[in-house]
Amino acid sequence: MGDTFKRVLATLPGIMLLLAVGYAGKLVTPFIPHTEYVIWAIAIGMVIANVVRLPRVFEAGVKTYELWLKTGIVLMGARFGLASVAALGGMGLGLVAVEIACAMVVAAWLARRFGLSEKLGTLLGVGNGICGVSAIIGASGAIEAKQDETSYAIATILLFGAGMIFLYPVIGRLIGLTDTQFGFWAGLAVDNTAECVATGFAYSEAAGKVATLVKMCRNAVMGLVILGLAVAYARRGMAGRVTRKVRFLWDRFPKFVLGFLAMSAVVSLGLLTKDQVTAIGNLSKWAFLLTFAGVGLTTKFSELKAGVIPFVIGLVSEVVISLVSIGMILLFVS
Numbered sequence: 175m176g177d178t179f180k181r182v183l184a185t186l187p188g189i190m191l192l193l194a195v196g197y198a199g200k201l202v203t204p205f206i207p208h209t210e211y212v213i214w215a216i217a218i219g220m221v222i223a224n225v226v227r228l229p230r231v232f233e234a235g236v237k238t239y240e241l242w243l244k245t246g247i248v249l250m251g252a253r254f255g256l257a258s259v260a261a262l263g264g265m266g267l268g269l270v271a272v273e274i275a276c277a278m279v280v281a282a283w284l285a286r287r288f289g290l291s292e293k294l295g296t297l298l299g300v301g302n303g304i305c306g307v308s309a310i311i312g313a314s315g316a317i318e319a320k321q322d323e324t325s326y327a328i329a330t331i332l333l334f335g336a337g338m339i340f341l342y343p344v345i346g347r348l349i350g351l352t353d354t355q356f357g358f359w360a361g362l363a364v365d366n367t368a369e370c371v372a373t374g375f376a377y378s379e380a381a382g383k384v385a386t387l388v389k390m391c392r393n394a395v396m397g398l399v400i401l402g403l404a405v406a407y408a409r410r411g412m413a414g415r416v417t418r419k420v421r422f423l424w425d426r427f428p429k430f431v432l433g434f435l436a437m438s439a440v441v442s443l444g445l446l447t448k449d450q451v452t453a454i455g456n457l458s459k460w461a462f463l464l465t466f467a468g469v470g471l472t473t474k475f476s477e478l479k480a481g482v483i484p485f486v487i488g489l490v491s492e493v494v495i496s497l498v499s500i501g502m503i504l505l506f507v508s
Contacts, residue, residue: 191471192468193237195471248436254387274395279493281296282296289430296313303392304395306365307365314327320485335479338373367389373391401422
């Protein structure tokens with residue numbers, strides 16, 4: 175208990191910094207028309223991370239932003255009925271299947287054209303198509319990729335994720351996307367979960383909710399895709415065999431998706447009062463505020479160094495995925 179208490183105590187300075195940066199974003203927003211606090215929370219965090227050398231006392235707490243992201247997603251389940259989850263999730267899964275296939279094919283083809291290794295092309299494909307860094311790390315072990323291949327893929331994905339938060343909302347407003355359409359676009363095209371959720375909420379709260387749900391559809395299939403890649407590489411003698419497939423899938427399944435669905439089920443069954451649902455929804459907003467501040471505070475441009483060729487492949491892949499996604503959305507989503 176003593177060690178646990180010490181670890182929790184060590185996170186408090188960083189968590190207070192997350193809260194201060196996130197709330198500063200809220201204070202700035204009223205003075206800048208047509209913007210959401212998400213943009214300013216991330217921007218302020220980025221300035222601090224890249225201009226000021228933060229004392230180590232803040233590190234442990236700042237790193238908790240991913241915990242707050244998952245907590246916010248679970249609590250957000252209270253703002254969705256199961257019927258809404260089924261409707262949006264069903265359509266989302268269909269679009270996700272096309273998006274993932276597109277990402278994998280484009281990255282593999284470009285890797286061959288530019289003379290990169292097949293495994294680096296695969297890592298860029300899963301990073302673009304599924305779940306950013308998490309998918310790359312999961313796939314790198316499954317296909318036994320080299321450390322430099324993993325590093326190049328992660329740096330490329332992080333670089334584009336940072337830019338999309340600011341660029342996508344501008345493009346969305348220029349082409350007149352509805353909140354639902356933009357939510358689908360962010361959910362399909364932005365790679366890391368934190369950046370995806372932030373991009374959605376940077377457009378509007380409604381868009382953020384849709385983006386989160388669509389992104390969870392991508393996250394949910396991560397284990398299946400990585401398992402398929404592991405088996406395919408093993409059959410060609412390029413990786414070891416997967417002997418316990420069910421355990422493999424469970425280890426790579428994002429558990430917060432189950433928490434979101436459980437919370438949605440509790441609300442749909444009427445087990446919570448209206449005031450309790452409102453309170454849980456407000457707690458999710460505070461969790462996301464800490465998350466978005468953490469995204470900014472952990473984005474250090476000096477660390478985002480990818481090779482030129484992986485960067486070019488990542489850029490072309492992102493453009494293709496964005497265009498394919500927006501095309502599907504304009505056809506099928508109103």
